Amino acid sequence: MIRVAMVDDILEIENIYNEILNYEEQTVAYTNWQKWVYPTVEYAKNAIDNSTMFVGENEKGIYGCVVLNRIQPKEYDNIRGLQMQNQAKLWLFTLYVFDLLKVAKVKQE
Template sequence: MIRKANFNDIELIEDTYNEHFAHELECGAFTVFKKGVYPTKKDAEKAVNDGTLYVYEDNHNIAGSIIIDRVQPREYAEIAWEKALKSDEVMVIHLLIVRPSMTGKGVASSLVKYAMEVARNNSCKALRLDTGGQNIPAISLYKKLGFQIVATASMKVGNAIEHSGHLFLEKVL
């Protein structure tokens, strides 16, 4: 079940982040996330406070989470998007994360499809996101769901982690 996160979920969301960090340390990293830098408990708290954090709950456990809002990072202004749209016509996916022990069960796909639904329900004409060029699983998922890569550029991930070779993707709705 996907639902809006609340403050009672924060510890489980933070646990999801920590499981992610431990998994990448042990198995190799697809993301540029850094423990203690981004994502953090504070990021989750802010998103819950803003009403933009959603969780995928499975048997009273948080299997994954996603932030969905209309806030386009400043780097997005430099991107030649497929469609020139006003900011209120665009929804953005931030920080999609799935607990490593829950990968391969459709959690990420369900969360992205949910974001598409939120965007459509809010009369948006496009859904945008960014991810690292090294994040092969995420890129594969986004392409499978109809997103197009529109640019490669540098980005400050989470306003904290400099990253070149970052991909910017868009799905016109």
């Protein structure tokens, strides 16, 4: 199920952010995310306050999060081809779905 995130979800969202940031520090960075810069807990709280943060959730808990809005964060300004040209577009930012490799590892055990 996908639903609007609530303040009570912030710890799990922060854990998701940290998981991908830590993974990218140890391997290859596929995102423009930077630890302590973007995304931050404050960014997530702001998105929750504005009802633009959504989470994917199942019986085991939150497995992903995404911000959907029409505001391009400044951290995306230097990515070629990503500049908003039409405010009518809906942009998807800070999408992360729980690590599928971890899920596969659990299945192997």
